[in-house]
Every structure is written in C-alpha cells, then in structure tokens.
Amino acid sequence: MSKVILLLCIAVMVCVLFTSCGKKEKASSEGKMTIITSLFPLYDFARNIGGDKVDVSLLLPPGVEAHAFEPRPADIVRINRADMFIYTGKIMEPWVDEIVKSVTSSKLLIVDSSEGVRLISQLEEFPDEDEHAEHRHGGAEDPHIWLDFSNAQKMVNNICEAMIKKDPQNKDFYLKNAADYNDRLSELDSEYKTVLAGCKQHTVVYGGHFAFGYMAKRYGMKFISAYRGFTPDAEPTPRNLAELVDKIKQLGVGYIYYEELISPKVAETLSEETDAMLLPLSSAHNVSKADLAEGAGFISIMKKNLGNLRMGLDCQ
Amino acid sequence: MFELFQYHFIQKALIAGCFIAVLCSTLGVFLVLKRLSLIGDGLAHVTFGSVAVGLLLHSQPIYTAVPLVALSSLGILKLTERARLYGDTAIGIVSSLGIASGVILVSISGGYNVDLFSYLFGSILSISNTEVITSIVLSVIVMLMVLLFYNELASITFDEEMAKMSGIKTRRINEILVVLTALTVVLAMKVVGIMLVSALLILPASAALQTAKSFKATIITAGAIAVFSVISGIWISFAANLPSGGTIIIINFIIFMLMFGYSKNVLRAKPEEPH
C-alpha cells in the first residue's frame, strides 16, 4: 500500500515538473525589447507606448493582490533576463530593493516610474479631518500615484524616456505613442472633471483599502473607507465600521463601492446595515484573469469607474 | 455604552461568534488533551491548498475544501498511528504539504479571478446572514455528535488502550473527532477567520484545564470562557477602538493567566495530605 502511495507521489512530481517546464516563456521574438512591469497600470502604459517593438509582461500574476505579493526566484530570473523592469515607486513595491540587489545583468534598465511625481501624505488627503486623523491614518505617504491622471502622464513620459534610452532608433515611434496615450489620459481627465463637478453626492464610501487619495484630491471628492492605512491587511475596528455606518446614513449615501480582486465582505456588511447598493470601483493595481483575457486597459477600467461613480454619486 | 448593539454587524458577530466559541472550545478540550492543539492551524494551511484546487477546477472553493480538509485530517490520524509520530509532527507534515500544494497550484494555474487569501479569511465583523446560519447549524450538529459520543471520546482521550478493551471502536471515534474538527476549521474560518478559530480551539480549553474540577466541568468552563471572551471582546474592542479578533484573543489569554495563577496559588497551595 505504501509502495503505491510512493509511486503516486513520484508520478505527481514528474508531472508537475513537466508542466512547469512547459510553461516557460516562449523565447521572446527576435528584436523586441523585453519589459517586465510590476503593476497593471505600468503594464498598460508600456505596451501602449512600445507597441509591437516591445514584449511586455506583468510580474504580478492575474488575480493576486498587489500588497501581498512577494517575488519568487523565478520572477527574479525573469527580471534578470529582461531588458527593462518598471516599477511604481519604493513605497508601493518595497521589495524592489531585494530585486535590485540580486540583479547581475548589465543590460537591465530598472525604471522608477514615479520620478518627478509628488507623493502626498495622508494628512494632505484629509485636510478637514479632526485631530484624530493622523492617529488613524498613521501619517504615511500614499503610494497609489497613478490614480491622478496627471501623475499617470508623468509616468508615461518616464517610461517613454527609458524606452528611448534603450532603443534610440525608434525614438519618434515611442514619442508619438506616448503623446497619443497622454492625449487619451487628458481626455479622461476632462471627462472626470466634467462629470464629477455636478454630483448630488460628494462622498464615496469605499469598502476596500484607501487607494483613491490622489483621485479624491484632484476632483474634490471625499473618500471614506473602513480601513486605516493604505494596505488591505489592517482589520477595521468595530468602531470604524459603526462610524462609517452612521456617516452613510447621515449623508444619505446610496451606493457603496467595493475593491477589485478582494472578497467584498466589508462592503457587503456596510450595504446590509444601511440598505445601500454595491458597485465596483477598481484601483487597477492588478486585474483578474478574465479581465486580462478580455483585453482590459487602464483607460477602459477608469472609464468603467467613472460610469459607476456617476451612477453612485448621482451626477449629470 | 450599549449603543453598539443596535448595529446588525455587531449582532451577527455576537451570535455567530458565540456559537463558534462553544463549538471550538468543546472540541478544543479533546484536542488539547490528545496533543493535537495545533490541528486548527495545520488544517487551515490545508484549506489554502484545497481552495487552490477548487479554483483550478472552477468550482466553488468550499466544495473542494471540505472533503480535502476532511481527508487531510484523517491523514494526520493515520500518520500518528502508522508512522509512530506524535500529533504535533503529523500536523506539521500535513500542514506543510497543504500549503506547498496550494503555492504550486496557484503558480501552475497562472492566476485567478480573485485573491485566494481574502476568500479564506473571514472576519468576525463582516459576517453575512448566510454565515450566521452556517455557524448555528454547524455548531448544533457538531455539539450533538460530541454529546452522543461523549463517553467514548472521554474514554479514548483518557486511555485509548483501555477504551479499546471495553469494546469501543477507537479508530472510528478518533476519525469522527478529526473530521468534525476539519469541518469546523473550514466553515468557521470563513466566518470569523483562522486566527480566531485556532485560538478558540486552544485557549479556552487550556484555561479550563488549569482549574478543572471534573471532566464535565472542564468542558462547561471552556465553553463559558469562550463565550465570555467573544462578548466582552467585541464590546471592549468597540469601546477602545481596537480590532475585535485580536481583542477576543487577548482576553482569552488574560483569563488563562488568571486561572493559572489561581490554580497555582490557591488550589495547589494546600499541604500534601497523608496517603
């Protein structure tokens, strides 16, 4: 009996070995620059700027929560083999240092896409909160810079510059694509401004963690969340939830937003307590397998968000 | 002072929490005495692996989790019988296997539509109506089983050989105990999270054992401690603006220390009686 089990284990191990070997990246097509990006927005920017001259892949597997991610040895090998690695910023991806240290490749260009972007701290995000604000939010800096589209444009430019550095021959190509993309971002920005100017409700109640600081600041919205801090780990206290419930009732908020990829339990609890309805609001750290297959892009996701915001906040 | 009770989410936390508290603390008495205390943690790791299987097969994670975790609990039992290992080692082996399988499966499948972890880890403050019912039904079923097999379980836990010699089917009863534990871990974990389930399996029983006066009293005391910790924990966490799960566990620990101190200084302080 135990011999059978032993044989079975060996068979399983052999199968696993074969499938994982089979899953190795197809050799990158000759001539294309291989780029690995950490989060989804960067992935989308890079593939739009680089077009068919680049081979972009996402480090974060689809569906995995960004803040919980830790690079595996295979990831480090992949990065080493690539031409470029783009990340958001040191606070968003604290594990970048680990990777930088273990990189031996001389051809790899590591790009901090947040260069030139001003980070805002929690204190700035909650100017009219009471003294307890700092206590509650810890006074840290918000790393979710891409949700302010002017920042996104800066990031696009940084990436474009990096691509030109690596591949100066196609400079014009990259510049044109970047400009096009930034135009689309500007268009997105105006849409947001227009729509969100005329809303009956100004408060967005978010069942996820606090990622929308930059967006809130830019469009004059008020975001409240049950979570303290910027990562989804910290558990909301019952008092936080109760206060949120009270606020929702007080402000007459009709819709509660839930975060992508995470079980929407907190949002559901709030909804059940207040009879508010649920709507998704994606911060685009990462996308689901299904969305990736459908070809979702950063701008399309943000447009969807706008639609949901319009409905939930009762705008024009 | 009592305004917190008006919120539905608090009410649900109290109801589901209390049922799960009694359930876990009762099973916990047997598990602790059988040196299987960490089975809660161990099976949680297996649940991670089995949820990965479920998502791979595109089925509801709970449908794969329950049978796989139940099988793993039987595996732990088998290891203690055949491989001559104590419970803690057997748990460690199965637990490592569970989490490793999960990690590999996640990797092979190339990603999912949602984050695995968030589906595993419930929180006592975000319990749905369905989950309240699940907690009640689960508790009733398990407690009923424990009641029906109370004497057999007690006999096996005290002295398994003697139990066998009185014609008790020891293997069957042990299997029932670990499978009930597996069921509890999977279902209760989704409701209140693994941190709380694991703690409720170990702490109330350990505290009750400090000042036990009889076996029956031990089980009842463990249940009472667990329920008290849930109710007071939710209440204090609200008043002091702290996370509820952690508060409940700290209260459990405080009670344990109090009972330990009491037993050491008051109960055992008597001079030895002549034989």
Place this chain on the structure above:
Amino acid sequence: MSIITVDKVSVRYNSTEVVSDVSFNIAAGDYLGVVGPNGSGKTTLIRAMFGLVGLAKGTVTLFGKDLSEFREWHRIGYLPQKLSSFNLQFPATVKEIIGLGLLAKKKFPKRITADDDAAINKVLEMLELTNIKNSLIGELSGGQQQRVLLARAMAGEPEVLILDEPTSALDPEVREKFSEVLKELNKKTALTVVLVTHDIMNIGRYASKLLYLDRRLIFYGGFDDFCSSTEVTNYFGEFAQHVICHRHS
C-alpha cells in the same frame, strides 16, 4: 473449565519474534501469575491475547469464542501497565473515571445515568475510595491512583481481571495491601485474576498458577509443580529455584 485458551501464539514486533509458540489455558477461578524477566514479552503476550496487538501465529479463544469474533468485553477487566503521567493529569474525578469502566456493557448512545451510581458506589466502597470520589485523579497518590484504575476495571463486574504490573511503582506496604485486596476478590467472588509481574519472589504467596515466560513458555502450572520442575531447574539453576521455593515452603 477453560475460559481463555491460548494456542501456539507467536507475536512479532518489527520482524523479531518477541513471543514464541506459547500455549496455555486459564480456568475460571484461577489466580495466574505471569512472570519473566524484563523484555520477556509478558506485556506483549497479554496485549496480543486481547487484540491490542496482532497475532503473527496461533489463536486465542475467549469464553469459547475466537478473539476476532469476541464482543463481550464487559466480561474482562483490564488494568494496563502504568499510564503516562500526562494521562494521569487528565481532568476527571475518580467517579467519572470509574464510570468509564461501565461503558463496555452499554449500547449507543452510551450514557452514565443515575442507575449506574449503585454499581459505582459498590466498587468505591470495595476499594475504600468513597471519601475521594470527587477528587481529581491527578491529585491522588500513586497507590490511590492504582486503586482507582482497579476500580475502573472492576466496575462492570467482570469475570476476568487482567493486571499488567500493577504494583511495580508502588511502595512495599502499598503493594502488600493491593495484593491482599486481589486475593480477597479472587477467593470471595471467584474472580479469575491474571497478574503480570516481574516480582517472582512474592507472586507465589497469592497465585495458584504460574506462567514463566522468556519469549517462549518456560513453565506453566501450579506453584508446587514449579518447584519440582526440571525445566525450571534447567532454566534458573538449582540454587535460584531453591531460593524462590524455599521462601514459600
């Protein structure tokens, strides 16, 4: 009338034969001492006789039925070799533990009810445990604990009582007392007693029959036969035999 028959039994442990080709009968009312040096397989033989360990060869018949078909476990009381100290810290009262001894007779769901109190009180009295019936077993002295375990074995009024080295950890006076109690039970109630011990010096005072085991059967029979047996002389040497027998002549 033989109530237990052991026929050509061998028991293996890790591919070593620890009990070899042992055959004997136990009749109702016997007080059988099972003796032998440490590691001679005494405990293994006992455990094999009652299904706690598998038989490599041979058969065991209990009350006329083969071991594999035997179900009337309430007819047999068992006091295992010293329980681990962890088990003895089990949070149960004397009364609760003795109650466990009644489970063999019961059908599902097994409950200890008020009707069982009479049986429990009887055995409490018999072994002078009444005044500590609500004490936790972990709080008792070694001697008291053994009496509690004996009470548990006796609670169901079994016809046979098996004891595996019940007194090895006890003081001499306590040991005496315990042995006296057993002798009383054997005489007064015709309880069949099978006592495993390495104390060959004293067993003769109580046992009516002796089984000497050193992996294989060296001797089985009455005590007087032991003293005149040539096998025993060959095994022990004359001097030792005389010393053992001389004590009791």
